[in-house]
Amino acid sequence: MTSLKPFTCADLFRFNKVNFDPLTETYGLSFYMTYMARWPDYFKKIENTKSEVVGYIMGKAEGIGENWHGHVTCLTVAEQYRRQGLAAKLMRNLEETSEHKRCYFVDLFVRVTNCKAIRMYESLGYIVYRTVLDYYSGDPDENAFGMNSIMALMRQINNVERKMIFHIFCLPYRYAKGFIKRRS
């Protein structure tokens, strides 16, 4: 049982449980403050019944003309609160905000090895449209998939059509890149 609320500055003292996740980066204060100052509607958190922060999403609206879109900068949920659809809830909220801001699409980057997240984004109607080499710095650097979802279009079509789009555009790309191995 959780609540979706705006992320506030004071939450920076209480988001440690979420940020201990090895794939969640803790950024410098300026980074968070910039997002809060510029895109406050895009920065939301999930609280549990004890008012602890158990997940959050940070994003922005950017681009010019037809490229005006929402972007997911960071989405994370504490280990104890996974498998409850909280990430999807946060994503829906960000999409609604983007729709209100008349964005044409929402995009994001995800580690090519983060299969669970990729699957979740796909279930929300996102498709892989490109690979960015060495996007994530580390030892070694890691590639990222660029994924996006066309806002209004994806909401209007039904599941069958969504699967068709996925099969036409997404799967061939992923086979070609060797992301999915054919099973014997």
Added chain:
Amino acid sequence: MSTDQNSETGARLRERKLRHLYELVDCENNKKVLTEVDRLLKKQPDFPCAKTLKALALIRMGKVVEAREILDLVVSEVPTDDGTIQALSICFKELDDQPTMCKVLEAASKKLPSEELMTHCFMAQVRTNEYTKQQLTALNLYKMYAKPTYFGWAVASLLIKAKNLPPNDSGRALSLTLAERMLSKFLGDLEKDQVEESILLLYLETLSKQKKWEEVLTTLKNYIGYPNPASAWNNDYFYEVYTQALMELGKKNELFNYLQSSYFKNTEEYHLIHRIITLFKDDKQIGPEVNSLLKELLTNFPSHVSALSDLHYANATFNSGDSQSDFISRVRNDLEMACKYGASKPSFYTDIIRFVNSDLLGEEVKQEFMKMIGTSKEYNSIQSIIRDVNYELIERDLFPDPNPKARIARAERLVEKYFRGESVASSLRSGTESDSNLITKEADYHDQFLVIAASSLMAKYDDEINDFQGVLEEMRNGRVELDGVENLKLEDEANQEENEDKNYNLSDQECLLMLSIMLMEFGLKRCPFNHSLRILLIKAYTRIGAIQRACMVSTGLDIKHVQWDSLGYLVIWKVVRGGLYAISRQMLTVAESVYTNYKRDCMEHLISAYKFGSFGKIQEFEEFREQLLNSCQFGLIQVERMLLQIGSTTLSGSGSNSNPALNVSPYRAAKSFDFENEKGGVFWSQREFTDNRDFTLLQYLERESGNRPLENVKKASGETDINQLKIRRALLVLLTEMIVIVEENKEGDGKLARIDEAIKNIRENLDSLSKLKGKREDVPNFDGLWPPPQLQYVEMGCLSLVLELVGVVRQAITEPSSGGGDTGSCLVLMSDKITSFSTGVKGRLQEKLGKLSILMMGGVIEDIHHVVETLSFASILFDVAQKALKNLEDRKAKALASPPSSSSKKKKKGAPDPKTKATSTPPPDLSSLRQAHTSLRDLIIALRGADICSYPPATWNVAKKEWKGVISQKLIESVFSPFWDEVQHGIVDSYGLQLDQFVKAIDNNFKFISKIESGGAGQGH
């Protein structure tokens, strides 16, 4: 036309010349900037931008006075060109003088009212918190350029001005009324679809601050269509202000209907049902409707969430009319539903524990609840493991058992379950997923069993009473009878090793702590991402004083940025007091930079909020600034870093330090601390401190109980942190001011007053420390956080010694005739004090060393740290005293001499005549100071050679006997045998390294003392 052409050509020429200067400034080639500017100014004396760049170069060269002169000249000419304004803004930023920059921009925008200059002026006024001026500038901008953003700036400035005035101030009401009028006129002139969200938010905020709730409802209805919002901006603030308005106006039915319909749209939103229950549970009219809402939920939407909502209601309404049996049957049904739908979720424990672990539920219902969750013998999926982890966590909290046997039995059962979960983990690991990190994390959910086991074993150390002794021996005997076959092999091996030297016997308590350390090291090897294990392990290592080991474990937590404020407490203070000087220095510097960087940038964030129309964030940013910069942890970090720097200056005097950054004399170090500037300097006692430490991480690791020990620990340790901060800050003032007074040979600038204030401050805080002793029992012993370090500090007599030494030196400076008037009596007095301090410390430490155990090591190491630090301060004070005496003699010599001749005037002030020096100053006798160091050094060397520190206190071959019969064979084979020696070596190495650092610090002090004796310590650099 020709004039235009000329001016254009001139501008281009200037730009070209400036470009070269900018490049030099960027490269920080300051000397070259000066020569280039001078050359340029010869040709073009009226070139304000070049002059400003010269000032910037001078600032960067540390020549602030000269730079100020140039800047004053430029400012008086009221420059308006972009280049000069930018350069001036950099100069004043580096001088930390925003008010002057603000005045420059005000004058410039008055002279040439352009949009750019006026917006810059507005931003400058935001930086200096000049709300009225902000508002006027924004209004002027709006009048001239008619942009809604500028209107928003003006109103936001008015609101923030009102917020910062006291509630009864008439200016507050006036500002709010003015803001309301401005906004209503502005909104009235626009079509509804032209209204911007940020302006509407400002209007609602203004109305709510004036408590005009009817107007709030009308605005929400007119512009957004509440209660059924049609507008795209279904902002959280609109929801908040709407519900508040209904509540304030007593429109309960409307509010209930609104909340109810919102809740049915999203039953996962806890805050909605929480609000419904809190607001209406006792309401005679709506209360029954809440009850039926929950019943409807349970019938139509049976789920974990519905059950938890009803439990919440049942808990909140108990004793308000329901009979006991009705209540229990309702709760029983809720618990059943919650288990059915939620027990396999990892959050089940956190969600339900506060409803279950209350006095309202009897033992019988609790037992029944445990059966509802159920425990599995075999695991076939990750869900079954999660369910069992929930079972164990709840069982730990509902049925705590102080009996050590039961705790060990629980730990063993949990470890057994951990091994059982391995099969599911390995099948998950060998799945089709390619990501090792992610899958490992989920596959290793069963390592939560190890967390519960370790926390159960460690919980004993929260208690003061030792009811363990002898229990393990009893278990060993019992186990041998029961499991004779299993332990036969061990028995044989133990017999074979009977003749081996047995150096150190672990006590029963230590056995359990070692058991938990082994389990955690084992768990972390398997799953390095488990932060719960890591935090518990840090606690365990700090408990036994193996700080270097704790430090190594803490690197895996990757604490950084703002986390230093909320999580730094887990490790930083133990590292500082554990003898790890180099790591402490690094940690404190990094942590301090988080605050100083934020302090530098915080106003820019505020400006961004204005710039992007996020007016709702302005107040939040201001509050956050107060919260972070008033943090007690920040204060402590700043003060400890400076004290460490002062203490380390003995290294510079010793001449043995190769690191130039540390090669700073006490005087240079003391001069670098800024006490006089309250704005930029170290905090003084009046400040209201905040406590931002995050204790929620520890909650999962500790048993949830009504006593809330963690909250007690946070409150008590927060209070003592403030006390510690005040004492340490006062100590820092004493030392630095004393050094500066003597080195500069003048008492002015209120330095003596500050010393007296610091002494008074320490005495006051020492009085409050005596009360702490009584409080000690109220708070359980919590590793690393309690008891407070001041107690030890005071008990060792360190603080008293420094106070006494400062007192003697102070007297020597101010009242030479009564204090240290005749040469050397001051030093003799100080020597006596050192001798008595050293005797006390020696007795106390020797007593401790006589009954040394692993559990005592943490305390002993901190004791040594306090003494080493105090001896460093004492050495510096001896140096100060000696210099003070020299100054005194010089003054005496001057007074005795005939009226000053022209040749003596030429001599440098305070510089003694070398001949006088040679004849009148005998080398000081610092034998007592040397003796104190030698005595402590010998004690540390003795400790270094003790069984506990010199080699593993119990190698695995020896330890096997200790563990015989206490733990199962499986645990021995899988956990103990492979990890024992590594862990033991780690602990011993940690002790060794820490003690070596103490010895090194003492050796440096020795060299420093030698320099004092030869009259050259603390010179130069």
